[in-house]
Amino acid sequence: MPSRISIRDSLPVYKEDDCEGALFAAKWPHGFRCPRCAHPCYYGVSSRNRRLFECRCCRHQTSLTAGTVLEGSRTPLTKWFQAMYLMQIGISAKLLAELIQVTYKTAWLINHKLRHAIGQWDRDRPLDGAVQLLGEYYGYEYQRQLGGPNAQGTLKPQPVMAGASIDETGQLVQLKIKAVDGPEGDDMAGRDVTDGEEAAERFVQKHVAGGLAAGSATMLPSGHHGRTALHLAWRDAVRWLSWTFGGIGPKHLQAYLNEFGFRLSSRSALLADLIECCGSYRKITYRGLVGTRSGIRPLMWRYRGHARHERGAG
Numbered sequence: 358m359p360s361r362i363s364i365r366d367s368l369p370v371y372k373e374d375d376c377e378g379a380l381f382a383a384k385w386p387h388g389f390r391c392p393r394c395a396h397p398c399y400y401g402v403s404s405r406n407r408r409l410f411e412c413r414c415c416r417h418q419t420s421l422t423a424g425t426v427l428e429g430s431r432t433p434l435t436k437w438f439q440a441m442y443l444m445q446i447g448i449s450a451k452l453l454a455e456l457i458q459v460t461y462k463t464a465w466l467i468n469h470k471l472r473h474a475i476g477q478w479d480r481d482r483p484l485d486g487a488v489q490l491l492g493e494y495y496g497y498e499y500q501r502q503l504g505g506p507n508a509q510g511t512l513k514p515q516p517v518m519a520g521a522s523i524d525e526t527g528q529l530v531q532l533k534i535k536a537v538d539g540p541e542g543d544d545m546a547g548r549d550v551t552d553g554e555e556a557a558e559r560f561v562q563k564h565v566a567g568g569l570a571a572g573s574a575t576m577l578p579s580g581h582h583g584r585t586a587l588h589l590a591w592r593d594a595v596r597w598l599s600w601t602f603g604g605i606g607p608k609h610l611q612a613y614l615n616e617f618g619f620r621l622s623s624r625s626a627l628l629a630d631l632i633e634c635c636g637s638y639r640k641i642t643y644r645g646l647v648g649t650r651s652g653i654r655p656l657m658w659r660y661r662g663h664a665r666h667e668r669g670a671g
């Protein structure tokens with residue numbers, strides 16, 4: 358990761374108009390559409406320094422940020438765009454607060470709202486083609502950072518399933534990492550114990566185009582010695598979580614894993630993809646971010662990942 362000095366020097370200063378233009382294009386790629394009646398014409402209206410769009414047909418007023426993750430935020434659009442720019446690197450809320458000069462809480466919210474939009478982006482793009490899978494555990498780094506015996510006792514390593522679309526040369530095209538017990542992982546209902554194969558099958562069902570009916574997914578052996586693109590990506594993810602954040606607990610782990618996957622899956626036009634996410638995806642409230650999930654139920658998880666896993670072969 359670049360140093361904070363070099364990040365600060367390279368941080369672009371955006372103009373409000375440019376940000377509005379980019380968000381407009383992301384929100385209405387085919388031109389303005391009234392959210393109520395779909396009419397394509399509007400009057401530009403200004404209200405309390407906000408630019409509003411008034412439908413020429415039904416007079417409904419809407420804004421650029423209405424219905425998006427940016428809705429209701431008092432942070433200037435230019436700072437949001439700087440935060441999006443910085444998400445190409447993946448920095449902590451503390452550093453973000455310092456760089457774009459907002460409070461820690463605001464920076465934390467911006468990062469998590471961006472991660473929420475990324476989560477939606479990820480959901481819309483299942484893995485495709487030749488898929489490799491890797492079952493690992495996340496948590497050892499986290500515990501090492503926390504140190505205390507209490508943390509060691511209560512925080513179990515989180516089972517994680519990483520999956521990637523791989524091209525003919527073995528390069529990683531798209532990556533998804535899902536906490537097995539997390540919000541996008543396994544279905545908790547009706548089971549006490551999950552093993553690696555079962556988790557892999559569920560991953561394929563949820564995150565690969567065509568699900569179990571599609572071609573075959575190859576289960577890679579887990580462990581620190583793997584040299585495939587997927588092994589390396591997983592180790593990079595752990596390193597990033599550890600170095601940038603000092604490790605991440607189970608409650609928000611999935612959001613960070615989605616962010617990491619997004620960066621690897623969208624290397625060519627990351628910022629453009631992020632702006633598109635933010636223009637088109639539904640908002641989330643602070644309560645929605647912190648209040649709904651009360652952590653992860655501890656779960657026994659046996660891992661038998663050394664055999665090649667053929668999808669649909671049972």
Ligand SMILES: [Zn+2]
Pocket residue numbers: 391392393394395396412413414415416417
């Ligand atoms: Zn209308």
